[in-house]
Each structure stands twice: as C-alpha cells, then as structure tokens.
Amino acid sequence: MRNKEGYRAEYIYGAGRRALARHDPVRALPLLRAAVDGIAMDGAHPGRHQELADRLYWLAITLIKLGKSGLAIKALASSQKLAPRGHARALYCRVSNEYGMPRSSCPEHDDYKAFFAIQARRYLANTPGRRFSNQTEMEAVLAVIADAWLRLHKSADLGDRSCGYKLHAFRAFRIDFPALLPSSLSSAGTVMPGDFWPGASASEHERCSCGSGLPVHRCCGRVPLPWER
Numbered sequence: 001m002r003n004k005e006g007y008r009a010e011y012i013y014g015a016g017r018r019a020l021a022r023h024d025p026v027r028a029l030p031l032l033r034a035a036v037d038g039i040a041m042d043g044a045h046p047g048r049h050q051e052l053a054d055r056l057y058w059l060a061i062t063l064i065k066l067g068k069s070g071l072a073i074k075a076l077a078s079s080q081k082l083a084p085r086g087h088a089r090a091l092y093c094r095v096s097n098e099y100g101m102p103r104s105s106c107p108e109h110d111d112y113k114a115f116f117a118i119q120a121r122r123y124l125a126n127t128p129g130r131r132f133s134n135q136t137e138m139e140a141v142l143a144v145i146a147d148a149w150l151r152l153h154k155s156a157d158l159g160d161r162s163c164g165y166k167l168h169a170f171r172a173f174r175i176d177f178p179a180l181l182p183s184s185l186s187s188a189g190t191v192m193p194g195d196f197w198p199g200a201s202a203s204e205h206e207r208c209s210c211g212s213g214l215p216v217h218r219c220c221g222r223v224p225l226p227w228e229r
C-alpha cells in the first residue's frame with residue numbers, strides 16, 4: 001500500500017514531467033530527483049520496478065537537456081536494469097559506450113576516458129570528500145594520468161583488443177601519486193579495491209548476472225565516473 005510519502009512523490013513526479021514538457025529542465029530536475037527518491041521511501045518492490053524505471057528515464061532526459069551526460073548515463077543504466085525492454089534501454093545503448101560511460105566521438109577517446117576514470121577515482125578515494133582541493137592539484141593529477149596513459153600504450157598493444165581485455169589492463173596499471181598525497185594517505189604499494197571489480201573474471205561477451213541481457217562491462221560492471229557515488 002502506498003504511504004503518504006508515496007503519494008507526495010507521485011504528485012512531485014507529475015509536476016516534474018509538466019516542467020519538462022514546458023521546456024524547463026532546471027525546474028524539473030529537483031522534482032524528478034525527489035520523485036525517484038520517493039519510490040525508495042515508499043518501499044520499492046518488484047511490482048514497482050517499471051514505475052521506478054520510468055522516473056529514472058525522465059530524470060535522465062532532464063539531465064541530458066542540462067548537459068549532465070555523466071549523471072544521465074548513471075540514471076539510464078539503473079533504469080534499463082529495472083526494465084530491460086523499456087525505452088531507457090534503447091536510449092542507454094545509443095548514448096553509452098562499451099564501458100557504460102558517455103559515448104565519445106571516437107573509440108580511442110572512449111578508451112582514455114575509461115582509463116582516466118579508473119585512475120582518478122582511485123586517487124579521489126584517498127582525498128577528503130572525494131574532491132580535488134584546488135585547481136593545481138587537479139591539473140597535476142590530470143598530467144600524471146595522461147603520462148601514465150602514454151606509458152601504458154608503449155608497454156602494451158591495446159589497439160584491437162576487446163573491451164574486457166582493455167579494462168583488465170587499465171585496472172592492473174598502478175599509478176603512484178606520492179608527491180600529491182599526504183604520506184599518511186598515500187596508497188602506494190597497497191592492494192586497491194579496484195582489483196576486484198564485478199566483471200574481473202567475466203569473458204568479453206558474458207551477460208550481466210543482473211539479468212539485463214547486456215554485457216557485464218556495460219551494465220553492473222560499467223566504469224563509474226571519478227566523482228560518481
């Protein structure tokens with residue numbers, strides 16, 4: 001049975017859809033976010049998966065209109081898992097790449113973005129609030145990762161390799177950021193959680209265990225953006 005929060009979320013969802021229909025994504029965004037959160041507060045269960053998938057889809061549309069493609073991909077990835085035959089699946093496959101990230105204009109850039117996200121996420125895991133403290137720190141990290149990318153390409157021929165193979169290589173590549181981190185926080189020489197990612201043992205064409213029907217690298221084993229929660 002729907003509780004008070006559930007009815008409130010339904011009203012907010014309608015208001016968000018109307019704002020979007022009036023071409024006002026700025027107003028629609030907080031409303032649709034609240035509507036998505038409302039389903040969880042209302043006690044999400046399998047019978048409401050389609051409803052949650054629809055709300056996530058419209059949230060993603062709003063985020064796309066606002067130019068927030070990374071967050072939109074995350075919402076679409078969640079939506080298509082809940083409703084694999086829904087409209088979110090078609091849109092997700094159109095705007096995402098093999099890594100489950102926003103699609104770039106060329107495969108080489110997709111590869112670099114995946115490598116960058118993996119390495120930057122590791123770095124940010126050891127920073128307060130998972131953020132760069134200033135522009136200088138951010139630019140230094142970007143330069144270190146770009147240099148590491150060149151070194152990886154010199155040591156390994158990844159050009160025609162599969163997505164799964166490249167992900168193994170990206171995740172196995174360890175970058176030491178000693179000059180950028182306080183010594184007490186440095187993770188150099190430690191085993192990182194990233195070594196045990198969901199698709200680590202999956203073959204290239206193995207379908208995701210969640211039942212979505214997509215390859216695991218594009219579904220639950222997708223590469224999250226560096227700041228993604």
Ligand SMILES: [Zn+2]
Nearest residue numbers: 208210219220
């Ligand atoms: Zn999945």
